[in-house]
Amino acid sequence: xxPAERVEGAxxxxxxxxxxxxxxxxxxxxxxxxxxxxxxxxxxALADPSFHAExxxxxxxxxxxxxPLWHAERLSQRLGRGVRVYLxxxxxxxxxxxxxxxxxxxxxxxxxxxxxxxxxxxGAGQHGVACATVAALFGLRCRVYMGEEDMERQALNVFxxxxxxxxxxxxxxxTRTLKDALNEAIRDWVTNVETTHYILGTAAGMHPYxxxxxxxxxxxxxxxxxxxxQAEGRLPDAAVACVGGGSNAIGLFAPFLADRGVRLFGxxxxxxxxxxxxxxxxxxxxxxxxxxxxxxxxxxxEDGQVLNAHSISAGLDYPGVGPEHSHLRDTGRAxxxxxxxxxxxxxxxxxxxxxxxxxxxxxxxxxxxxxxxVAGLPEGALVVVxxxxxxxxxxxxxxKLLMNEPAP
Amino acid sequence: MxxxxxxxxxxxxxxxxxxPEAAAPRxxxxxxxxxxxxxxxxxxxxxxxxxxxxTSVRVARAMAEAGADAIELGMPFSDPLADGPxxxxxxxxxxxxxxxxxxGLQAVADLRRQVACPLALMTYVNPIxxxxxxxxxxxxxxxxxxxxxxxDLPLEESAGLGASCRAQGMDLVLLxxxxxxxxxxAGVARAASGFIYCVSVVGVTGAREDTxxxxxxxxxxxxxxxxxxxxxGFGINSVEKAVRxxxxxxxxxxASWIVQALADLxxxxxxxxxxxxxxxxxxxxxxxxxxxxx
Numbered sequence: 214x215x216p217a218e219r220v221e222g223a224x225x226x227x228x229x230x231x232x233x234x235x236x237x238x239x240x241x242x243x244x245x246x247x248x249x250x251x252x253x254x255x256x257x258a259l260a261d262p263s264f265h266a267e268x269x270x271x272x273x274x275x276x277x278x279x280x281p282l283w284h285a286e287r288l289s290q291r292l293g294r295g296v297r298v299y300l301x302x303x304x305x306x307x308x309x310x311x312x313x314x315x316x317x318x319x320x321x322x323x324x325x326x327x328x329x330x331x332x333x334x335x336g337a338g339q340h341g342v343a344c345a346t347v348a349a350l351f352g353l354r355c356r357v358y359m360g361e362e363d364m365e366r367q368a369l370n371v372f373x374x375x376x377x378x379x380x381x382x383x384x385x386x387x388t389r390t391l392k393d394a395l396n397e398a399i400r401d402w403v404t405n406v407e408t409t410h411y412i413l414g415t416a417a418g419m420h421p422y423x424x425x426x427x428x429x430x431x432x433x434x435x436x437x438x439x440x441x442x443q444a445e446g447r448l449p450d451a452a453v454a455c456v457g458g459g460s461n462a463i464g465l466f467a468p469f470l471a472d473r474g475v476r477l478f479g480x481x482x483x484x485x486x487x488x489x490x491x492x493x494x495x496x497x498x499x500x501x502x503x504x505x506x507x508x509x510x511x512x513x514x515e516d517g518q519v520l521n522a523h524s525i526s527a528g529l530d531y532p533g534v535g536p537e538h539s540h541l542r543d544t545g546r547a548x549x550x551x552x553x554x555x556x557x558x559x560x561x562x563x564x565x566x567x568x569x570x571x572x573x574x575x576x577x578x579x580x581x582x583x584x585x586x587v588a589g590l591p592e593g594a595l596v597v598v599x600x601x602x603x604x605x606x607x608x609x610x611x612x613k614l615l616m617n618e619p620a621p
Numbered sequence: 622m623x624x625x626x627x628x629x630x631x632x633x634x635x636x637x638x639x640x641p642e643a644a645a646p647r648x649x650x651x652x653x654x655x656x657x658x659x660x661x662x663x664x665x666x667x668x669x670x671x672x673x674x675x676t677s678v679r680v681a682r683a684m685a686e687a688g689a690d691a692i693e694l695g696m697p698f699s700d701p702l703a704d705g706p707x708x709x710x711x712x713x714x715x716x717x718x719x720x721x722x723x724x725g726l727q728a729v730a731d732l733r734r735q736v737a738c739p740l741a742l743m744t745y746v747n748p749i750x751x752x753x754x755x756x757x758x759x760x761x762x763x764x765x766x767x768x769x770x771x772x773d774l775p776l777e778e779s780a781g782l783g784a785s786c787r788a789q790g791m792d793l794v795l796l797x798x799x800x801x802x803x804x805x806x807a808g809v810a811r812a813a814s815g816f817i818y819c820v821s822v823v824g825v826t827g828a829r830e831d832t833x834x835x836x837x838x839x840x841x842x843x844x845x846x847x848x849x850x851x852x853x854g855f856g857i858n859s860v861e862k863a864v865r866x867x868x869x870x871x872x873x874x875x876a877s878w879i880v881q882a883l884a885d886l887x888x889x890x891x892x893x894x895x896x897x898x899x900x901x902x903x904x905x906x907x908x909x910x911x912x913x914x915x
Contacts, residue, residue, distance in 0.1 A: 503747040
């Protein structure tokens, strides 16, 4: 294996698929040759101008990129201290979230490898919908693994996937959420690896996925960097994004990593509160361990048994996180904090009522933590916030939660 | 982080307090001896703590007495991504019953006092990592384990744990699959000890239709690159399949078939009934393997 290409000032992974000590390939031997094949296909694609041209065309004409960078004036006023907040509008991507950026890229890789079937895991259903969408677009067979609990709270996305012609496979094992959906997807891949490409949806799991997903999501930060320079003539003081596995956050952060003056804030799900133990804040409250093929921060007990996570947001409800975030945490290049279910709901309402934008519950965590983040920044700070997805999918769940509350 | 796997620092394996003197590993020697006398090795599997530790020790002892050449002891893990539904359910039963690693190792020590055959622990990487590879190996060796099988530890990540095993006189068994390239098989052959675990199918543990189709080709490719015993496992759910697999290899590992049969006895089955069934299954497997046509 050769060292991975360095892109846009982003560091790692090294020749062993590591970001610092994190990452690696802790997977059954059966899929090791497929990981090597995938890495080779990705390197080949990176060196092939026709791949870039095709990806660019799809991102522009199908996904709808570039997405706007919106100056959120009323939100900025509400936050005070003269801050200027810009929203990177991934919620305006086709299918309603950033997940499509990676799904399109990996579908092209799948075609390069000559495979005709794709599988995916999904939590909130956004990655599942993105995969179902590209599968339809390219005529690939698609099966999406989804925990039964998530199928209930994200029923709309289940319906969308099925309407797109994808088979949604319910996962009843364990916590019946994203962690177990990943287990089942990996087991499917172990069994069908010769004919199937696994479109992993987040910047976690075994090498080369964290690297590959970062590269496909880095379009978020590349655009945002260019757009904020154009609008303000300078780089932002901070970039903020929610972190479950960490794909939208690493996509926003990566192009700013070399800009040392840009502070990076990842917001994890504190669920019912860190002190309750019912949360999904792996970087804040976990410790290094191996889950889903890589060494990274994991919520676990003393024996290394992985603990159940909790978050109101199905997309953040995961006891692990990507290895690059683990490394950025340890080096201090990025700061990670956690936002409770209640703060996220407040964030959803705040963005809706100040900007007319209803974010996904995942993205609402980034908004919910803004007040705390801004308090630690200089007066008049310039802040880019990743709005990773739109909130439509969450309306039934949120309506149920807020039904009995008086309107504010 | 704790001491970790030491994956990038081979030689960092030593920890005080393991075996009194790190003797040559017994697992590989014992299986090689089975081959030398013209027999086929039979390695049944028990999930520790399923449904409780005392019963799983009793089942393992019954297997040894019924003619097992070694026993594979599964250590429950919350996210066993190489396992099919049968072993997953067994692990969940054990964890639900309050299994803890320290008590599991105590059960290994109890078993060690009762049986002479080699014991291989099958566990995933994370429980080892959380103890630290050197400490885990020292504890396992002290309990009387002879080797480790770690299904999510491919060759590339195995150097540190391999050194820790060697320091404690244990074997680190590596796996090959039908998808392994010749180059990878050669690498595994250089690094493995004890035996090489030849995965019968492209897939997870458990039964399916076409279990043995790809075994001969895989075994031939491995055989050309190592003198270590080759054991076939995954999906061997009949005497007939065991005999066919053993015909091309040096022995078989039988897990899901036995685990499922024990589970089918129901939660109310006594330890005696479980041990008796395990004993019967090992005896019929033993008889089948010993009677195979020359």
